Amino acid sequence: MPSPRLLAFAGSLREDSFNRKLVRAFADAAREAGADVTLLDLREYPLPVYDGDIEARGMPDAVRSLQALLAEHDGLLISSPEYNGGVPALVKNTLDWVSRPQENGDSGVALYRGKVAGICAASPGGLGGMRGLIALRDLLAKLGLWVAPSQLAVAGAADAFDDQGRLKDEGQRKSLARLAGEAVTAARALRKT
Numbered sequence: 562m563p564s565p566r567l568l569a570f571a572g573s574l575r576e577d578s579f580n581r582k583l584v585r586a587f588a589d590a591a592r593e594a595g596a597d598v599t600l601l602d603l604r605e606y607p608l609p610v611y612d613g614d615i616e617a618r619g620m621p622d623a624v625r626s627l628q629a630l631l632a633e634h635d636g637l638l639i640s641s642p643e644y645n646g647g648v649p650a651l652v653k654n655t656l657d658w659v660s661r662p663q664e665n666g667d668s669g670v671a672l673y674r675g676k677v678a679g680i681c682a683a684s685p686g687g688l689g690g691m692r693g694l695i696a697l698r699d700l701l702a703k704l705g706l707w708v709a710p711s712q713l714a715v716a717g718a719a720d721a722f723d724d725q726g727r728l729k730d731e732g733q734r735k736s737l738a739r740l741a742g743e744a745v746t747a748a749r750a751l752r753k754t
């Protein structure tokens with residue numbers, strides 16, 4: 562049976578993003594658990610804030626590229642900061658654009674439905690982005706994804722990673738491995754082909 566394929570991205574664009582580091586570690590953990598992981602940089606898929614008039618003039622290329630990628634994968638791995646306790650506009654906007662109709666007229670939401678998501682967060686603050694994960698979990702479930710029950714919020718992120726980008730704390734590494742394991746097991750069980 563082929564390995565489940567997971568698409569991973571950080572919900573932050575900045576170069577030194579803690580969530581970029583965490584999603585790399587998350588992707589590695591999912592590979593360890595047996596998945597093929599494609600790590601995306603959302604900077605390579607720039608999108609305007611959703612505007613129906615832009616869509617009416619022609620779907621942005623980045624939407625078509627992301628839809629094609631999602632079609633080839635069994636789920637998502639996301640590490641995202643929380644902004645004011647919620648999901649950053651980048652993440653919501655990207656998920657919204659991808660939910661719009663595909664080129665063949667099929668619903669974009671169908672690309673999410675029945676797939677798997679694993680979510681984590683990193684923040685220099687004390688809660689690690691935990692409140693944003695509640696909102697992100699809800700958003701992904703509304704799109705029809707099965708969201709892994711575990712999650713990880715890395716607080717004090719400025720000191721949480723070593724020079725290689727590995728989480729310093731063994732407990733957090735184990736939590737990430739458990740979360741990745743749940744996502745990979747579910748992706749294997751739920752995959753359609």
Ligand SMILES: Cc1cc2nc3c(=O)[nH]c(=O)nc-3n(C[C@H](O)[C@H](O)[C@H](O)COP(=O)(O)O)c2cc1C
Pocket residue numbers: 572573574575577578579580581642643644645646647683684685686687688689690
């Ligand atoms: C608009 C805005 C709102 C933020 N709100 C929160 C917040 O609610 N909780 C929190 O822990 N950090 C908050 N932060 C700080 C981010 O966690 C911090 O900038 C973090 O480094 C962003 O993630 P990144 O390192 O992956 O870019 C906020 C930052 C911005 C720009």
